[in-house]
Amino acid sequence: xxxxxxxxxxxxxxxxxxxxxxxxxxxxxxxxxxxxxxxxxxxxxxxxxxxxxxxxxxxxxxxxxxxxxxxxxxxxxxxxxxxxxxxxxxxxxxxxxxxxxxxxxxxxxxxxxxxxxxxxxxxxxxxxxxxxxxxxxxxxxxxxxxxxxxxxxxxxxxxxxxxxxxxxxxxxxxxxxxxxxxxxxxxxxxxxxxxxxxxxxxxxxxxxxxxxxxxxxxxxxxxxxxxxxxxxxxxxxxxxxxxxxxxxxxxxxxxxxxxxxxxxxxxxxxxxxxxxxxxxxxxxxxxxxxxxxxxxxxxxxxxxxxxxxxxxxxxxxxxxxxxxxxxxxxxxxxxxxxxxxxxxxxxxxxxxxxxxxxxxxxxxxxxxxxxxxxxxxxxxxxxxxxxxxxxxxxxxxxxxxxxxxxxxxxxxxxxxxxxxxxxxxxxxxxxxxxxxxxxxxxxxxxxxxxxxxxxxxxxxxxxxxxxxxxxxx
Ligand code: NAD
Numbered sequence: 001x002x003x004x005x006x007x008x009x010x011x012x013x014x015x016x017x018x019x020x021x022x023x024x025x026x027x028x029x030x031x032x033x034x035x036x037x038x039x040x041x042x043x044x045x046x047x048x049x050x051x052x053x054x055x056x057x058x059x060x061x062x063x064x065x066x067x068x069x070x071x072x073x074x075x076x077x078x079x080x081x082x083x084x085x086x087x088x089x090x091x092x093x094x095x096x097x098x099x100x101x102x103x104x105x106x107x108x109x110x111x112x113x114x115x116x117x118x119x120x121x122x123x124x125x126x127x128x129x130x131x132x133x134x135x136x137x138x139x140x141x142x143x144x145x146x147x148x149x150x151x152x153x154x155x156x157x158x159x160x161x162x163x164x165x166x167x168x169x170x171x172x173x174x175x176x177x178x179x180x181x182x183x184x185x186x187x188x189x190x191x192x193x194x195x196x197x198x199x200x201x202x203x204x205x206x207x208x209x210x211x212x213x214x215x216x217x218x219x220x221x222x223x224x225x226x227x228x229x230x231x232x233x234x235x236x237x238x239x240x241x242x243x244x245x246x247x248x249x250x251x252x253x254x255x256x257x258x259x260x261x262x263x264x265x266x267x268x269x270x271x272x273x274x275x276x277x278x279x280x281x282x283x284x285x286x287x288x289x290x291x292x293x294x295x296x297x298x299x300x301x302x303x304x305x306x307x308x309x310x311x312x313x314x315x316x317x318x319x320x321x322x323x324x325x326x327x328x329x330x331x332x333x334x335x336x337x338x339x340x341x342x343x344x345x346x347x348x349x350x351x352x353x354x355x356x357x358x359x360x361x362x363x364x365x366x367x368x369x370x371x372x373x374x375x376x377x378x379x380x381x382x383x384x385x386x387x388x389x390x391x392x393x394x395x396x397x398x399x400x401x402x403x404x405x406x407x408x409x410x411x412x413x414x415x416x417x418x419x420x421x422x423x424x425x426x427x428x429x430x431x432x433x434x435x436x437x438x439x440x441x442x443x444x445x446x447x448x449x450x451x452x453x454x455x456x457x458x459x460x461x462x463x464x465x466x467x468x469x470x471x472x473x
Contacts, residue, residue, distance in 0.1 A: 003032045004174070006197060007181035008040065009047035010190025015040055019197065021175055024090040024316040024323075024353045025306040031088070033174045036198040038205055041166070044194040045211045048137040048164040051191025056134050056162045060114050063160055067111035069187035070156070070180075074148075075104040077183055083308070085148060085176045090315040090353070091270050092307040100176075103152040109435035110156045113456050120464065127467045132460035134162030135237055136213035139206040141227070143219040144318050145273040145375075147173035148180065150218045153450055155193055158216070161459035166194045166212065168202055172319045207231050214238065214459065218275075221399070221444050228447070239448035239458045241275070242441055243373045244401030247394035248278035248430070249384075249416060251407035252286040259406050260294035266404065266430035267379040268302070268357060271314050273322070275445075276402045276424070276431050280370055281381050282390045288383045292361060295381070296341040299357045304377070306352070314377055316353040323353035326376030329369045330358055338363040341381070365393060373399065387416060395421045400442030404430050423449070 005012035018032040034040070055063075074081065082096040089096070121128040140154035147169055158165040169177040174197045181195040196202070203223070207215055207230030214237040217227050221242040231238050248266060250259060266278040283291050307315035317323040330344050343358030360380040363370055370380045384390040394403060402424040405413040410427050417425035423440045426432060433439050433451060440449030448458050 001029055001031055004178035005182070006034050006036065006040070006044075006178065007185060007193065007195045008044045009194065010185065012182060012185060019171055019174075019199065021088055021172070022319075023087050024318050025308070026352050031175045033178060033197040036196050036202060040196055040198075041202065041205050041209065044166045044196050045137060045209055047191035048166050048194055049211055051189060052134075052136055052164045055159075055164055055189065055192050058162065063162065064111045066188055066192075067107055067156055067159055070152070070184050071104045071107035071111065073183040073187055074100060074107065074152075074180060078104070081148070081176055081179060084179055086307040086315070088173050088175045089144065089147060090307050090318050092312045092315050093310075095270055095315075096307065099146055099149050103148045106149070106435050107152050107156045110160060110451075110456075113157070113160055113436075113453060115161070115453065115456055115460060121466075123469075125468065125470050127469060128464060130462050130464050132161070132457065133463050134460055136163060137211060138163045138165040138459065139209065139212040139215045140165050140167040141203055141206060141215065141217045141219065142167070142169055144170035144172040145270060145275070148176050151177045151180070151195075154216050154218075157450070157456050157459050159188070159192060161456055163214070163459050164192045164194075166196060166206065168196055168198065168206055171197065171199050203227075204230050207236075208233060210234060212236065216450075216458070217241070224447070237458065239450060239455075240446050241439075241450060242401075242444065242446045243375075243399060244275045244277075244441065244445050245279045245371075245373045245397045245399045246276055246402045246404070246422070247280045247282055247397075247420075248404045248406065249390050249394060250281070250283045250287070250291065251405065251409070251412065252284040253408045254287065254291075254406045255408075256287055256290045256294050260291060260298050262430065263291075263406070264295055264298050264302070264379075268314055268377050269431065271317055271355070272377045272379075273318060273375050274431065276433075278379070278404060278430060279374055280394070281379060282384045282394065283381055285383050285385055288362075288381070292341060292359075292381045295379075296359055299342050299359060302357060304354055304357060314357060317355055317376055318353070320353060322375060323355065326355050326374060326378065329372065329374055329376070329378065330355070333360060333363060333367060333369045336363075336367065338367060338369070343378075365396070371397075391416060391419045395419075398444045401445035402426070404428075
């Protein structure tokens with residue numbers, strides 16, 4: 001078992017109090033991290049504030065170089081990092097590798113983003129231009145499903161925009177992030193990136209801290225609402241990436257054999273613990289029987305187990321609370337007599353938070369397992385008749401994160417996509433995010449956006465400077 005330290009003001013530190021981190025595959029302690037509170041937070045925020053004075057004056061090229069250094073540190077240590085990530089998060093090695101390389105790639109790509117000045121007026125009377133200025137010290141709060149990716153998607157745009165950051169990983173998955181902190185200690189100027197760990201109770205202290213100017217948060221909608229409330233005291237800027245209940249819509253012209261496997265992974269990647277996983281799969285009645293059979297057949301070939309073992313496709317649920325919540329939803333479906341194509345029948349006792357691959361056969365629309373975000377290896381297949389009906393059913397959610405349409409007729413797919421009330425819609429793929437396109441939720445899936453120029457702007461204020469050219473002074 002290793003003790004991991006926080007990064008505060010360019011130094012690796014601990015306070016002598018520790019939180020234990022478990023491996024969800026076997027419930028063994030795999031590491032300890034500092035259990036911080038208000039004192040350590042104050043120190044980190046003060047360091048970020050001091051560093052901001054210089055960092056905000058740096059050129060785009062200097063910032064780009066630092067961020068590329070972060071990308072290189074992650075990439076050069078990818079083998080160690082992905083193994084550690086599996087140990088604390090549970091995801092299979094191949095998916096952990098994707099996350100680590102994805103985070104390095106995101107950092108490298110986003111290091112190149114810039115916010116150009118806009119000229120509003122340039123004539124004999126005035127020169128007016130809008131420039132973007134960094135908001136200041138950012139508080140970043142991240143969840144446990146993609147701990148490294150989420151940390152990087154907060155740290156990188158903050159630095160690129162000229163801000164400094166205090167980041168809090170989830171208490172369930174802080175280890176890989178703290179190992180990265182160690183690796184980048186001498187890459188980032190002291191105080192620009194501070195990573196501090198603690199229980200959930202550290203979150204509100206960040207949200208309400210008077211010397212933090214902006215909160216960027218990824219997590220549940222329930223916590224997002226608390227953050228909005230906490231940040232309202234001094235009108236902090238906020239970006240919230242929250243939950244989703246994404247619908248996939250499969251039209252009758254889709255090739256059953258070809259889409260079955262893709263649909264499976266759109267729900268079961270990372271054991272379904274993905275905000276943009278397909279959580280409701282609507283299949284046209286003409287192909288419903290064939291496609292549901294093909295998906296259930298494919299599911300038989302996928303091994304649920306310890307993510308560090310070769311051949312595992314679906315790992316454990318990341319933590320006990322989420323494990324119990326997913327089992328509760330499955331139990332509710334059983335109690336209501338819904339039909340299962342697979343899963344729902346295994347005794348979940350034993351070591352490790354394993355849930356069998358669970359596919360439901362056309363449960364009612366108001367079933368909890370359909371209407372709520374499952375965030376686990378659960379896939380309700382739902383039958384539909386007409387396009388109008390399926391659009392209405394897909395939109396009948398408080399969430400609006402993403403969705404997908406599967407069809408050979410891509411024009412039709414786009415026509416449907418334009419009627420979905422979500423921030424992202426894919427035609428014939430899933431979960432693809434570009435470093436250069438905005439990603440954010442409609443309705444209760446979020447507030448603001450991450451990624452791309454739109455995401456970067458959220459770390460800045462617009463400032464308009466106008467020179468009166470024909471003035472008499
Ligand atoms: P969570 O909201 O419980 O926790 C997220 C983070 O917030 C953790 O670091 C936690 O310690 C902290 N926190 C908890 N209470 C807080 C409070 N009152 N104030 C401030 N911070 C607090 O979420 P989770 O269970 O870790 O993650 C799962 C959820 O995240 C799912 O709903 C999922 O859909 C969502 N998610 C969304 C996205 C997205 O981009 N939209 C991505 C990944 C996950």
